Amino acid sequence: MSETKKDDRLLSVFASERSEDTIAMVVAFILAAIIVVFFK
Amino acid sequence: MNNQKSIAGLLIGAGLVLYAIILKIGYLNDVLEYLEQAKTIDVHSGVALWVGIIVLLVGISNFIVPVGRFKHDSIVRAPAPGIGILILLCILNRYYLEPIFKIWGKAFQPALGFDFATIFGFNYILLGIIIGFLWANIIKIPAWMLPGVKTGRLILKMAIITMGAMYSITEIKHMGSLSIIMIFVFVMGTVFFVLWFGKFFETDKSLTGVLASGLAVCGVSAAVAVAPVVKARSIDVAYSIGMLLLVGVVGLLVFPPVGKAVGMNEIQFGAWVGTGLLNSAQVAAAALVFDPHTIETLKVAEIFNITRVLILPLIVLVLAFWYAKGEAAENVEKINVGKVLIDKFPIFVIGFILMFALMSVGFFTPKGFELHGKDWYNFTPSEKKQLKKEELAKIKNFVDSGSITNPMVKEALEKLLVDKQITSTAQADHVLKAQDFTKDKELKKLFKDAVKKVHEKPITIEIMREYMLWFFAYGLSALGMQITWQSMKQAGGKAVAVIGAITGFLKAFLSFWVCLFLLKETI
Numbered sequence: 001m002s003e004t005k006k007d008d009r010l011l012s013v014f015a016s017e018r019s020e021d022t023i024a025m026v027v028a029f030i031l032a033a034i035i036v037v038f039f040k
Numbered sequence: 041m042n043n044q045k046s047i048a049g050l051l052i053g054a055g056l057v058l059y060a061i062i063l064k065i066g067y068l069n070d071v072l073e074y075l076e077q078a079k080t081i082d083v084h085s086g087v088a089l090w091v092g093i094i095v096l097l098v099g100i101s102n103f104i105v106p107v108g109r110f111k112h113d114s115i116v117r118a119p120a121p122g123i124g125i126l127i128l129l130c131i132l133n134r135y136y137l138e139p140i141f142k143i144w145g146k147a148f149q150p151a152l153g154f155d156f157a158t159i160f161g162f163n164y165i166l167l168g169i170i171i172g173f174l175w176a177n178i179i180k181i182p183a184w185m186l187p188g189v190k191t192g193r194l195i196l197k198m199a200i201i202t203m204g205a206m207y208s209i210t211e212i213k214h215m216g217s218l219s220i221i222m223i224f225v226f227v228m229g230t231v232f233f234v235l236w237f238g239k240f241f242e243t244d245k246s247l248t249g250v251l252a253s254g255l256a257v258c259g260v261s262a263a264v265a266v267a268p269v270v271k272a273r274s275i276d277v278a279y280s281i282g283m284l285l286l287v288g289v290v291g292l293l294v295f296p297p298v299g300k301a302v303g304m305n306e307i308q309f310g311a312w313v314g315t316g317l318l319n320s321a322q323v324a325a326a327a328l329v330f331d332p333h334t335i336e337t338l339k340v341a342e343i344f345n346i347t348r349v350l351i352l353p354l355i356v357l358v359l360a361f362w363y364a365k366g367e368a369a370e371n372v373e374k375i376n377v378g379k380v381l382i383d384k385f386p387i388f389v390i391g392f393i394l395m396f397a398l399m400s401v402g403f404f405t406p407k408g409f410e411l412h413g414k415d416w417y418n419f420t421p422s423e424k425k426q427l428k429k430e431e432l433a434k435i436k437n438f439v440d441s442g443s444i445t446n447p448m449v450k451e452a453l454e455k456l457l458v459d460k461q462i463t464s465t466a467q468a469d470h471v472l473k474a475q476d477f478t479k480d481k482e483l484k485k486l487f488k489d490a491v492k493k494v495h496e497k498p499i500t501i502e503i504m505r506e507y508m509l510w511f512f513a514y515g516l517s518a519l520g521m522q523i524t525w526q527s528m529k530q531a532g533g534k535a536v537a538v539i540g541a542i543t544g545f546l547k548a549f550l551s552f553w554v555c556l557f558l559l560k561e562t563i
Contacts, residue, residue, distance in 0.1 A: 012190055012193050012194065013114060013115045013118075013119055013187060013190045013191055013194065014115065014194070017386070018387065020193065020194050020197065021197065021386060021387045021388040021391075022387065023194060024194055024197035024198045024201060024388050024391065025201060025387070025388055025390070025391040027198055028198045028201040028202050028391055028395070029201075029391065029394075031202070031504075031507065032202070032205065032395065032398075032404070032504065035404070035500050035503050035504060036403065036404060036500065039406075039499045039500045039503060040404070040405075040406050040498075040500050
């Protein structure tokens with residue numbers, strides 16, 4: 001793995017990629033659920 | 041994050057709130073009207089106000105208690121000032137710079153002969169990356185902003201998950217079987233060709249993955265969607281986007297004269313650009329350059345373009361497995377490849393696929409709405425959608441005149457006379473087609489208006505699309521800030537150019553022969 005890739009991977013506020021993915025999924029689905037509940 | 045009190049968040053939050061107030065009072069109305077953005081005031085003042093209030097409150101706490109004192113400061117308090125700046129940048133790009141480039145593009149069109157803003161894709165996405173890059177490399181990113189920039193990848197993933205809701209498998213039923221087969225072969229063929237090519241060139245796997253998606257599907261959005269899946273570096277995405285736009289521009293200049301020279305008809309040319317050209321905006325532009333008088337070529341090109349975009353969820357899944365499998369193979373010390381594959385699989389892709397599945401089963405679609413190609417329709421009977429008596433009389437005269445030679449078109453108009461409004465997508469298509477049987481401009485407008493009356497986008501999709509665009513604008517500005525001169529030198533720019541040029545040429549060349557010899561009058 002190149003040096004730049006290592007640097008790039010550091011650029012996340014989360015310690016692990018799985019927590020980042022989980023948070024992204026939770027937020028995206030909460031937003032979608034809110035929209036379905038209030039606007040559908 | 042170095043245990044210091046910081047005033048940055050407080051100032052940026054206050055700035056955002058102040059901007060929202062200025063917008064609401066109406067001081068910027070003239071400017072936004074000139075930029076044709078007056079309609080966006082409510083949304084963008086709302087975003088500025090709410091983000092501003094949150095950043096201001098966190099900023100006050102950062103000013104009183106040093107950041108780093110509490111356990112989750114790195115993800116809660118530290119990013120706030122950077123988030124505020126990125127939101128400001130999104131506002132600048134979406135509501136000021138993109139419209140300015142649009143105006144410039146049109147202003148220079150007579151001199152240049154083309155709209156440079158549309159053709160080179162100067163939209164908020166590209167502008168976000170460029171400004172982010174220039175900021176990081178010329179002014180430098182201050183330490184207080186960096187935690188905010190680091191949230192870019194998270195927001196980009198949220199954008200991609202939401203993007204899943206923009207596709208529906210039900211759309212495929214409206215596509216012709218030939219367009220589906222042809223597009224599927226070309227898209228998957230391109231993916232596997234680029235993956236093989238990347239291996240042959242010994243290109244970095246992440247870069248190969250981004251290129252495979254961008255070259256196979258529809259350019260920039262496909263490259264961006266796959267970037268976190270294959271753990272791409274910012275520079276991989278930037279190079280790929282640059283290459284895709286450049287190959288697209290070359291295609292735009294080459295396709296129309298070649299199509300004319302070999303005497304392609306509208307269907308052949310539309311299918312060729314929809315398959316062989318790389319970027320959606322350039323597909324539409326090339327179709328209009330070839331055939332500026334009717335929309336036949338554009339319609340065919342769009343059908344092919346939409347079909348290939350629909351394959352994106354499959355590409356995301358294929359590349360996620362391909363990348364995870366490669367990572368698993370590198371970990372030789374781990375014996376259980378299946379377990380490593382599960383460990384390495386980016387789980388946000390499941391979110392994307394789940395959104396796609398939910399959209400396909402109509403979870404986000406309110407009752408009465410139907411998606412047809414790019415357009416949404418609402419056929420629920422209502423007076424607003426009905427044609428007036430005199431309009432119906434005009435159509436009746438036209439039907440009775442016997443000038444319609446197509447029985448399907450005639451049937452659609454007869455049904456329109458009974459129901460007074462359009463009731464299905466097939467009928468909408470046929471009513472639009474009725475324009476071909478008359479020269480009466482009023483009648484043509486009447487047909488278009490009848491379809492327009494049932495055109496309606498569900499509010500659910502509009503809201504989701506809106507915040508998805510904000511997420512993309514945010515994530516890509518942050519991505520631009522992570523590209524450095526040094527990474528540009530290290531990254532495989534040459535490989536991108538070679539793979540892009542060869543694949544772009546091969547795809548255009550092969551699809552040219554297929555369209556010329558296999559397609560005749562129908563798709």
